[in-house]
Amino acid sequence: MDTSSFIALLYNAALLISLGVIYDALKLESIKNKKIRDLISGLLVGMLGLAVMNTSWELAPGMFFDTRWVLISLCGLFFGLIPTLIAGAMMVALRLHIGGAGILVGSLCVIIPGSLGYIFAIILKRKNLQLDWFKLYSFGMLIQITVLGCMLLMPEHLRFKVIGAVIQPVIFVFPVCTMLVGLILRRQRDRRKSEYDLTESQKLLNREQSLMRGLIGSLPDLISFKDVQGRYLGCNHAFEQYVGLTEQELKGKMDQELKGNFKPSDITGLDEQEIIASGKVYSQDEWVVYPDGSKVLHETIKKTFDGLDGTRYGLMSVSRDITERQSHEDQIQRLAFYDSLTQLPNRRMLQDRLQLMVTTSSRDERFNALFFIDLDHFKTLNDTKGHNMGDQLLIAVAARIQDSVRGEDIVARLGGDEFVALISNLGEDEATAGHVAEKVAEKIRLSICQPYKLSIKENVDANNEMTFHCTPSIGISLFKSNLTSPDEILKQADVAMYQAKAAGRNAIRFFDPAMQIALEENAAILAELHQAIDNGELELYYQIQIDETKGIQGAEVLLRWFHPIRGMVSPLDFIPLAEESGLIIPIGRWVLESACHQLKVWENMPNRENWQISVNVSALQFKQENFVETVQEIIVSKNINPRGLKLELTESMVLENVDVIIEKMQRLNQLGIDFSMDDFGTGYSSLSCLKRLPLKQLKIDQSFVRDITTDPDDAAIVQTIINLSRSLNYDVIAEGVETQEQRQFLFNNGCSQYQGYLFSRPVPITEFEELVSSMSVNFAPALN
Numbered sequence: 001m002d003t004s005s006f007i008a009l010l011y012n013a014a015l016l017i018s019l020g021v022i023y024d025a026l027k028l029e030s031i032k033n034k035k036i037r038d039l040i041s042g043l044l045v046g047m048l049g050l051a052v053m054n055t056s057w058e059l060a061p062g063m064f065f066d067t068r069w070v071l072i073s074l075c076g077l078f079f080g081l082i083p084t085l086i087a088g089a090m091m092v093a094l095r096l097h098i099g100g101a102g103i104l105v106g107s108l109c110v111i112i113p114g115s116l117g118y119i120f121a122i123i124l125k126r127k128n129l130q131l132d133w134f135k136l137y138s139f140g141m142l143i144q145i146t147v148l149g150c151m152l153l154m155p156e157h158l159r160f161k162v163i164g165a166v167i168q169p170v171i172f173v174f175p176v177c178t179m180l181v182g183l184i185l186r187r188q189r190d191r192r193k194s195e196y197d198l199t200e201s202q203k204l205l206n207r208e209q210s211l212m213r214g215l216i217g218s219l220p221d222l223i224s225f226k227d228v229q230g231r232y233l234g235c236n237h238a239f240e241q242y243v244g245l246t247e248q249e250l251k252g253k254m255d256q257e258l259k260g261n262f263k264p265s266d267i268t269g270l271d272e273q274e275i276i277a278s279g280k281v282y283s284q285d286e287w288v289v290y291p292d293g294s295k296v297l298h299e300t301i302k303k304t305f306d307g308l309d310g311t312r313y314g315l316m317s318v319s320r321d322i323t324e325r326q327s328h329e330d331q332i333q334r335l336a337f338y339d340s341l342t343q344l345p346n347r348r349m350l351q352d353r354l355q356l357m358v359t360t361s362s363r364d365e366r367f368n369a370l371f372f373i374d375l376d377h378f379k380t381l382n383d384t385k386g387h388n389m390g391d392q393l394l395i396a397v398a399a400r401i402q403d404s405v406r407g408e409d410i411v412a413r414l415g416g417d418e419f420v421a422l423i424s425n426l427g428e429d430e431a432t433a434g435h436v437a438e439k440v441a442e443k444i445r446l447s448i449c450q451p452y453k454l455s456i457k458e459n460v461d462a463n464n465e466m467t468f469h470c471t472p473s474i475g476i477s478l479f480k481s482n483l484t485s486p487d488e489i490l491k492q493a494d495v496a497m498y499q500a501k502a503a504g505r506n507a508i509r510f511f512d513p514a515m516q517i518a519l520e521e522n523a524a525i526l527a528e529l530h531q532a533i534d535n536g537e538l539e540l541y542y543q544i545q546i547d548e549t550k551g552i553q554g555a556e557v558l559l560r561w562f563h564p565i566r567g568m569v570s571p572l573d574f575i576p577l578a579e580e581s582g583l584i585i586p587i588g589r590w591v592l593e594s595a596c597h598q599l600k601v602w603e604n605m606p607n608r609e610n611w612q613i614s615v616n617v618s619a620l621q622f623k624q625e626n627f628v629e630t631v632q633e634i635i636v637s638k639n640i641n642p643r644g645l646k647l648e649l650t651e652s653m654v655l656e657n658v659d660v661i662i663e664k665m666q667r668l669n670q671l672g673i674d675f676s677m678d679d680f681g682t683g684y685s686s687l688s689c690l691k692r693l694p695l696k697q698l699k700i701d702q703s704f705v706r707d708i709t710t711d712p713d714d715a716a717i718v719q720t721i722i723n724l725s726r727s728l729n730y731d732v733i734a735e736g737v738e739t740q741e742q743r744q745f746l747f748n749n750g751c752s753q754y755q756g757y758l759f760s761r762p763v764p765i766t767e768f769e770e771l772v773s774s775m776s777v778n779f780a781p782a783l784n
């Protein structure tokens, strides 16, 4: 190789190396449009190729040797298809233009290496292989061998001369050259890629940061960040408002420096240092005061935040206003577990506590007591004075029971006038526990018995307050182990309460199994009563009603139940049960139908057309919305004269919803039906109310008649009732007349109508007919 050839090759090598430098300097990677980037890259490589080919070594006429295949193969390897095609086309065009003997080989030495470079790049990409120095060297060697192969296509006389002249640089220098230039290009490519990745990540980071800031900023929660020393690093808008400082003003400050206009958290700096040290998440609910003075319940969560390398950067704090949520939760809790009138725990809460007590007491062997407290005659107060006063009484009673027990005892309201007190830890000895329980119950009883001042809101004319007296009946169940279930304990105390009622009310009783048996008996009676009408076990008895001057007036029908096993069951035993269960509705209808049936019979008999049958109507029956229609329907179906029907109501029935009751009575009155006020004198009816009722008759209760001749008080009451009925223009009848003396007294005082054993007990209709026949049709007065 002569000097000029050597210089030409050096020049070639310099051009090759300049490829990397120029490409890098032009920053072609920054061109976004790939087509333009490929075009420029192709032109750049193409021009370098032309420069390389212009400084070639002429081996023989028309035979040029340079580094074009090194350049184009690297172009294929690094720059892709389009730049390789452009550069390749430019180089081939030049070679064709130069012409000479090496025109074919010179062109192939561009086309084949360029293609191999591109194919090599695809293989590397597909196999995900790194382009290291060895692969580059091997690639260079492959290109050189291919080029030597192409040289075999030269004219025979030149072939070996040329190969012999170039084989040394081709085999030893060019692969190394390919490797070195390739390494430069790879390094630049890798650096560009890292720069690109970095820029992209930076953009992504910026985007995410602004998203996060936007998000955190718009959150209503108070969010702040501190470094590990406790200095604020930043906060959101809500926190700015809370502390009254902008984020910029806050940055670098510590809690102590915040002018005392707020207290960010009950978690002190010391605690925060602990959180930072432990790295644990800290959460607590706390009341905080806002700068405007409002108190807000915060749910605060504090958590450390660390760098990717694990370095602790600081503490972030998120506080959420949960005042409303807490108040809803409290409200739900109150509604679910507390009685809205008295604010005492309700039945559900009591059952929970009782269950807990039963489970714990089984472990510690101590006795507890459950008091079932029921107010005596509460219904009467409610019915006569209205619900408002009833409610006032219940609230006052609740407070008194609560005041009579210890703080750890539980007082609950089950509903209506039923209260329960759960007294715990009464000791391990049953007798002592019983004694203590009785003392507590007595304290409650005495406290409830104290007079109450209830305000009369409805009546503006009257004194605004009324003194009311009330007594309780208290049943006690002692328990200590989970052998007895909560339901059983409640039931036992309930039974004991009934015992207290049975003992005359205003009393305390401990649970007695005998009482429970009686209650179970009642339940059995009720179950059988359901079948009584269908089984034909009910019968009406008739008790004659007589007028001293006018003779027989008719009869009161009184119900009897003939049970196949129990025999005759007294209405006193089954009517209250029927009323409680609602069974009185079908039974009452049956009584009315039977009475009307008998009236029809009497209508067709001589001298009985004016007789009336008095029928007892229970409160529940009369309250039925369709009661008037029911009576009318029976009258029509039995085809009777309604004048024969007299309905007996009690005082307590007419005192509730007076206007509705009067309206109902008037409608029945218009049908021709009369009303008698039963058990008169035992209720609370006021004169003003009584005057408004469309009554035909007052019936003096037998309790006053019984001692009428011996008890001046009863005598006075009876005289007053008779005078009252006269002044109100009502008839008056006395029931329970058993002796001639009673009859005489009544007659002397102006009451000439009677009902009682003196004339007849209630009897079946056949006996009643015999009785009537045995009496004179025009009843002869027996008085002398």
Ligand SMILES: Nc1nc2c(ncn2[C@@H]2O[C@H](COP(=O)(O)O[C@H]3[C@@H](O)[C@H](n4cnc5c(=O)[nH]c(N)nc54)O[C@@H]3COP(=O)(O)O)[C@@H](O)[C@H]2O)c(=O)[nH]1
Pocket (backbone or CB within 6 Å): 543, 556, 557, 558, 559, 570, 571, 572, 575, 591, 616, 617, 618, 648, 678, 679, 702, 735, 736, 737, 738, 755, 756, 757, 758, 762
């Ligand atoms: N809603 C309905 N209630 C009814 C019906 N039938 C009866 N009853 C009510 O049951 C209660 C008890 O009734 P009873 O045992 O029949 O007692 C009545 C009479 O037998 C009794 N009486 C009558 N005269 C005398 C007497 O001279 N001495 C005496 N010791 N007792 C006597 O009094 C009861 C009269 O009841 P009343 O006139 O209704 O107050 C009772 O409350 C009945 O109302 C029914 O069909 N429906």
